[in-house]
Amino acid sequence: MDNAKKKNLEGAGWRVGSAEEFLGLTPEEAAFVEVKLALSEKLKARRTQQGMSQAQLARRLGSSQSRVAKMEAADASVTVDLLVRGLIASGASKREIGNAIGGVAPRQARTGRTRGNAA
Amino acid sequence: MDNAKKKNLEGAGWRVGSAEEFLGLTPEEAAFVEVKLALSEKLKARRTQQGMSQAQLARRLGSSQSRVAKMEAADASVTVDLLVRGLIASGASKREIGNAIGGVAPRQARTGRTRGNAA
DNA sequence: TGCGTGTATGTCAGATCGGACATAGCATCG
DNA sequence: CGATGCTATGTCCGATCTGACATACACGCA
Numbered sequence: 001m002d003n004a005k006k007k008n009l010e011g012a013g014w015r016v017g018s019a020e021e022f023l024g025l026t027p028e029e030a031a032f033v034e035v036k037l038a039l040s041e042k043l044k045a046r047r048t049q050q051g052m053s054q055a056q057l058a059r060r061l062g063s064s065q066s067r068v069a070k071m072e073a074a075d076a077s078v079t080v081d082l083l084v085r086g087l088i089a090s091g092a093s094k095r096e097i098g099n100a101i102g103g104v105a106p107r108q109a110r111t112g113r114t115r116g117n118a119a
Numbered sequence: 120m121d122n123a124k125k126k127n128l129e130g131a132g133w134r135v136g137s138a139e140e141f142l143g144l145t146p147e148e149a150a151f152v153e154v155k156l157a158l159s160e161k162l163k164a165r166r167t168q169q170g171m172s173q174a175q176l177a178r179r180l181g182s183s184q185s186r187v188a189k190m191e192a193a194d195a196s197v198t199v200d201l202l203v204r205g206l207i208a209s210g211a212s213k214r215e216i217g218n219a220i221g222g223v224a225p226r227q228a229r230t231g232r233t234r235g236n237a238a
Numbered sequence: 239t240g241c242g243t244g245t246a247t248g249t250c251a252g253a254t255c256g257g258a259c260a261t262a263g264c265a266t267c268g
Numbered sequence: 269c270g271a272t273g274c275t276a277t278g279t280c281c282g283a284t285c286t287g288a289c290a291t292a293c294a295c296g297c298a
Contacts, residue, residue: 028204028207028208031207031212031213032203032204032207034213035203035213035216038213053273053274053275054274054275054276055273055274055275058257062257063256063257063258064256064257064258064259065274065275065276066257066258066259066260066275066276066277066278067256067257067258068275069274069275069276069277070256070276070277072275073276073277075277077254077255077256078255078256079198079199079200079254079255079256079285080198080199080200080203081198081199081200081255082255082256084151084154084199085147085151088147088150088151089147093150093221094150094153094154094157094220094221094222095221095222096221097154097217097220097221098216098217098218098219098220098221098222099217099221100217101213101216101217101220101221102212102213102214102215102216102217102218102221103214103217103221172243172244172245173244173245173246174243174244174245177287181287182286182287182288183286183287183288183289184244184245184246185245185246185247185248185287185288185289185290186286186287186288187245188244188245188246188247189246189247189286191245192246192247194247196284196285196286197285197286198255198284198285198286200285201285201286
């Protein structure tokens with residue numbers, strides 16, 4: 001799965017979700033998968049951004065490299081639970097997690113926060 | 120990690136924000152619990168707001184009333200996975216889910232978290 | 239009082255998850 | 269080339285979760 005491409009689509013008009021429907025998922029299942037995908041992407045982004053290897057993050061998580069790989073691949077055997085824990089272990093705040101799921105595009109194109117912030 | 124401990128503690132009846140530290144949770148565990156709490160609150164809010172009973176939501180979820188009760192109680196035996204599914208089943212958008220976690224209050228005052236909608 | 243409805247709590251068998259391990263693919267380096 | 273480091277995939281088996289059920293509590297009503 002190439003994240004770059006997916007992100008392009010997201011930024012453009014939203015395509016990723018349609019893949020799930022194509023697979024015969026209900027809208028609810030699709031939404032759930034989207035949540036997982038969003039979190040797995042964010043996890044990978046944070047990890048690489050911090051120059052960590054999967055093995056390092058795994059250690060921090062008390063898990064294994066293979067599991068981290070599956071997390072980032074949004075493998076079916078990975079739950080949102082684990083992804084959230086992984087994000088937290090990678091230092092993500094609740095805010096970041098929330099934004100990853102429902103937030104506006106994580107693209108850094110925008111200079112200001114969605115909402116007025118820092119004094 | 121130490122789910123047993125968490126289970127007991129949660130079962131012992133606990134309060135929202137500050138209790139984690141008192142319970143000796145690591146910051147990461149605390150953050151995770153906060154996520155769960157935020158989601159369970161949102162779930163209950165959405166359900167009642169829609170005039171649904173736990174049993175009705177359960178049916179929609181393909182689950183049972185007792186499990187929904189546990190979800191809303193943020194019981195240790197429910198995962199973020201299930202909470203997210205519950206929210207989706209209740210019609211919540213990804214955005215709403217993200218906001219519930221990441222906490223930018225959409226509209227109403229964020230202070231009355233206990234349920235203070237007694238207007 | 240008894241009944242109906244909604245919610246809370248405990249339990250359990252079966253389903254799912256997760257850490258660990260093995261293994262393979264791919265770069266990079268000496 | 270071999271060695272090292274990082275990632276991907278498949279497979280176990282013990283740990284955890286989940287739906288279902290039983291049951292209890294609360295409230296309103298006739």
